[in-house]
Amino acid sequence: MNEPLRLELRTSPHVVKDNSVERIMFHVVLALLPIAAFSVWQYGLSALALLVTVTGTCLLTERLFNRLGGTASTLSDWSATITGLLLALTLPPAFPLWMGAVAGFTAIALGKALFGGIGFNVLNPALVGRAFVQAAFPVAITTWIPAFSAQRFSEFAPTTFTLPFMTPPDIGDWARAAVDGFTGATPLARWKFENVLAAPGDFLSGAVTASAGETSAILILLCGLYLAVRRFLDWRIPVAVLGSAALTAWVFQMIDPARYPDPLFVLLSGGLMIGAVFMATDMATSPVTPKGVWLYGALIGVVTVMIRYFGGLTEGVMYAILIGNALAPLIDQVTQPRVFGAAKGKKA
């Protein structure tokens, strides 16, 4: 097909080099690669297989819906790749591949394609996929494997190649054989149910039980910093999310230090880091007004801590961000800046 000649009419300033969607997305992919690589180094072949499967399913689904809708391929805008990578990084490394494929399909189909593709989605597609499999397979999504096991590059976790539609086998014995004294509980679960706090050092070295991409706080922050410096993401969102989460945690610790953990634990555990840096910042699903951005970030941080402390689940980042996404249009509306010169109290 011949592209028609495009004449763009716009007012000044005329930026010479445009920040196209493709360019931003490509850099986000670049920033995600070190985190993905770290998770593979940590968890070995199973994590790699999951990354490839989920991302592949996302790309195939995107292509399928391009076909059905009769539109040009949107694979080259990298957004499906990001969704796939992010989704895989939030899943347990030993998640059965067929469930990963279900998550990937749901993420793109339900989270994105049904709304009209990139830019029209209301919710973060990766989190839609994760929320679906969380509701569908509650056991598999909380089955974790130990990090840095000796055989991680020579064998897959027994659950990885579960046949489609079949229940994954119990991996307790396998995991205990690989790493002595492995409990299979995340630091958040151990805090919630056993009142055991993990040492901050464990989080930094990645020696904790968690989803593939949740363990490397420093790496996530560095990659986020790169994107923020290059202005590919709005630095205010992660700052607001992490800041409000830390503040809420601090307030609770003031009230009852014996019961509530310190803010550092709240920041480092679970998916808060990767959620704040890579998911809450999704441009299509976050507010655009300056005040709205702060409000949105703060809301996610507070809701995350509330779910962790008072909810039935151990981790609340996913639902907190989805709630934030759903409220983003409303936040935009109520934080609309006043048009310069307009009378006070009048609707713009």
Next chain:
Amino acid sequence: MTEATLQPATPSAAMIRTLGLVATVCGVLIVTAYEGTLDAVNANKKLALERAVFKVIPGAAKVDEYFATPAGIQPAATGTPEGGVKFYAAYDQAGTLKGIAAEGAGKGYADTVRILYAYDPARQVVTGFGVVAMRETPGIGDKIYTDPAFLKNFEALDVKLSADLKSLANAVKVVKHGSKQNAWEIDAIAGATVTSKAVGRGINDSAQKLLPLLVPNLEKLNAAPQSRVSAFPPIAKGGEGGFEAAPTPSSTQNPPQPPFTKGGSDLASPRQEASS
């Protein structure tokens, strides 16, 4: 089309006549349906109840409904007494009392969990339970009737009465997964603690109310299955012989506390023996 606006209003008499006609037709239909299905509905209800009781009391062949009241035990057929607690007595083919079943209810994760549990009067233990109704999360809450480790709790759950026969000696308690130590504790299912607790609370609340009323009067049940009493006098193999038909290791460790002998019809006798 325009005639609707011109049409004169229907006179009230016509409206009343029509409504009366419709009401009559409908009334006849409903009464016919009710009369026609009544027997089948009652038979179904009885069958469903029996099936539920037979499930928790294996070997039972007949179920009678009773109310336990402070004044004694009376068959449910004679009406619902004030403050009575309903229970079901299950008998085998020969008319021997196989066990008691009663309903319990506890607040679960989504809604009240209603269960039917079986009580073995000889050993003073709960020997099993079945779910009557619940709305717990499928795949999580329904472990209470699929998880073999959890069901093991109910092979011989201790509900023996205290010495004064006023309440359970030890309240049934649900404890954290893997920390069961006593026969009256229930090991919760990891990940389904709320639903596990609902079961435990349901049994405890019901047993606390029912057993103090029931145990002093067990004699009557042993001797009198409502409808089989004349055909199969439960003398030959009655009483304890029937309960020990299915021996479990715990039945020897948990000897019946107040011994129920076949002969004595004195209601006070278990009380005396227990306190002595």
Next chain:
Amino acid sequence: MIPGQKQLTNMEELLEGIWKQNPVFVMVLGMCPVLAVSVSAMNAISMGLATTFVLVGSTLLVSLLRSVIPKEVRIATYIVIIATFVTVVDYLIQAISLAVYDALGAFIQLIVVNCIILGRAEAHASKNPPLRSVLNALGMGAGFTLGLFALGAVREILGAGKLFGVALFGPDFQPWVVMVLPPGGFFVLGSWLLLFNWLNSRKTDAAQAKPVEGHAHV
């Protein structure tokens, strides 16, 4: 009879509700029972049959009485008639199977407020002779049952690995818990609606001899 409307044959009248005016997939009516009781194929079929019974019975009675019902009290009359048949079906289900009765719960009584039934009484039975009304109601009932079954089958297969209680995948099947929860009902209903609309839009596209980029950005 409505002037200007094409007279349908009896066969068309029957098929109307099954496909062209399917209450679930086209008219999207009666969604409350559709979402609530479609966790298994058996429940879905039972609910569909119960609704069909009420639908046929009440439209027959409404159609027979259509000339004597004054328009001022017609809605009240219809509701009384519908409530009667719901009560009858309530007894019938209890007599046939208590298990089904418990599974359907309050949704049997709630058939009274199923808008398909009042809709049929008002829009069709009050203007057509008994035979046509019953045919139309049968078709609508069949369409409703079909819609419920379409949801119930998918939800039972994915949510429990069974169809009509028969295990399809063996004991190792991994149930999709979400499918038996309320969100699963919405997901499956949405998917079916998507499929139906997609098929319909393809049909209209094909009929309209190649439209030039008309609806792509709507």
